[in-house]
Amino acid sequence: MSRPDLAVEIAGIKLKNPVITASGTFGYGREYAEFIDLNRLGALVTKTITFQPRSGNPVPRICETPSGMLNSIGLQNNGAEAFAANDLPWLAQFDLPVIVSIGGDDIDQYCRVTKFISQVEGVSALEVNISCPNVKFGGLGFGRDPRMAADLVAKIRTCSTLPLIVKLSPNVGDIVAIAQAVVRAGAQAISLINTVLGMAVDIESKRPRLKSVVGGLSGPAIKPIALRMVWEVAKAIDVPVIGIGGIASAADALEFILAGAGAVAVGTAVFMDPQSPIKIIEGIEEYLTKNGYDKISDIVGALEIAE
């Protein structure tokens, strides 16, 4: 019996399988290359890059919670120029689509980084981060309002011919309205979700565990929220959805795919087990084989809901 076909197409790029690494949890791949074969991944999404370098938020900016973690890293990165000089050439040795996550404080900054990244070799697509809960300006400011989100995406669309993915936040009222607005403005795929706003308190010191008080919750705790949002959005738009949020096993990934995700991204799980994306790819293949499916697309959105 032949092996099932895991290939998917997201925003016009062909991925050998639907398993991607989530922005900010996989760096630029270097730290993980000694643990896993990067060639096996469907794609890699970089940590969000801004035009200028940024040092992120003050520490402590990470804390564990039951079934998850809180982070308030902020958009710490070395800037677009350093990324293009040091990281992209290194990534070019792999047979791996590189999706560059971009961020900024305002439309001009998003456009500057978009134009710069669009001129360098080795970038397969852009993921526009309008969902970071850990920055004062930009980020979630754009991601909460359908009109502002659409204006930003439309502007970015004019700055680049690269495929455009837009990453949305769960910290909004109507996720479907925002997804529809950014698709109308030119998004060719939607990633969701980013982290869920949360906080934790140390009762001995009576201080918040994060210096910034509030941060973003990720990991298994947010999976049901993410799954619900992916399901709602996938039904409402006609471009692929990349499902993200608490995915740690093939079964988790399959839940998202059945709910309508065309691909999935693995985030916090790689901190516990760097092999998890590979195990997830193998587990999806096993599931397809066991259930007699020839290809992954046979099960995208195949959720059966009783009347």
Ligand SMILES: Cc1cc2nc3c(=O)[nH]c(=O)nc-3n(C[C@H](O)[C@H](O)[C@H](O)COP(=O)(O)O)c2cc1C
């Ligand atoms: C430490 C950390 C840093 C992150 N940095 C980014 C980032 O730079 N850009 C971004 O779009 N998302 C970032 N995220 C969000 C993840 O990409 C993902 O959307 C979120 O963590 C939910 O997935 P998970 O539960 O599998 O981690 C970060 C998450 C964590 C835990």
